[in-house]
Amino acid sequence: MVPLTGYLLVGAFLFSAGLYGALARRNAIAILMSIELMLNAANINLVAFWRYGEAQADLAGQVFAVLIIALAAAEAAVGLALIIAVYRERKTVNVDELDLLAG
């Protein structure tokens, strides 16, 4: 059987990659995709800890993971709607060009 470490390392890698994408990409849609990566990293950790933990019977890890998947769906819907609204207004989705509030 695969030790828990393996799953945690995959989660750590997905989180770091998502962090880099969320901070370094200019396109708002790319940032949203990177956030999905980080949410998936958290989900892997939750399910792995559930599987290797003591209290398997109450399925807490799986319940949390399902909640996060639903939250991610809501987040993606609102985020993409915002991006489309911004694009209609400003004709760009590059976040470093959206400087309306910069003095």
Add this chain to the structure above:
Amino acid sequence: MPFPLPPLPTIGQLVFTGIALFTCASALGVVLARNLFHGALALVATLFGVAALYVMLEAEFLAVSQVLIYVGAISTLIAFAIMLTRSMMYGKTSPLNRQAGKTGLFAVLIFLALFGFVQSIPWPASAAPVLANESMIAALGEQFVTNYVIAFEVLGLLLLVALVGAVMLARDN
């Protein structure tokens, strides 16, 4: 015999290694792809890899949900958003902002810190056998309407509000 040979990997470990490498490589593709649409395709591959990891963790319901919701719905939404906003996307400008170098260093440091932290703790190497499969989905549903009923209801409300809000935001007025 100065060096005893390490134990041979089992089938499960080989499969896990393959899935893990596939997932990590496609995650790198998501954040490094210059073409946003290639990034979205890499995201689909990553989500499939995560679903496979759920199968290996014997959370089959979660794996199916992952494929249905992430691969089926969210990726489609992202593809639509890319196509609706595509005009600026394929220019000569860089896909990365000015802080990309520093951010890359930061992300590598975060990964190394997490790596060291994970390695420093003696995690369990194996787990108890999971509940019988046919009872798992039923047990999950039961948890949602007993212990976690408030979270479940709030989540339903949140989804409703978020989707109505998304329609309002994206509406052409």
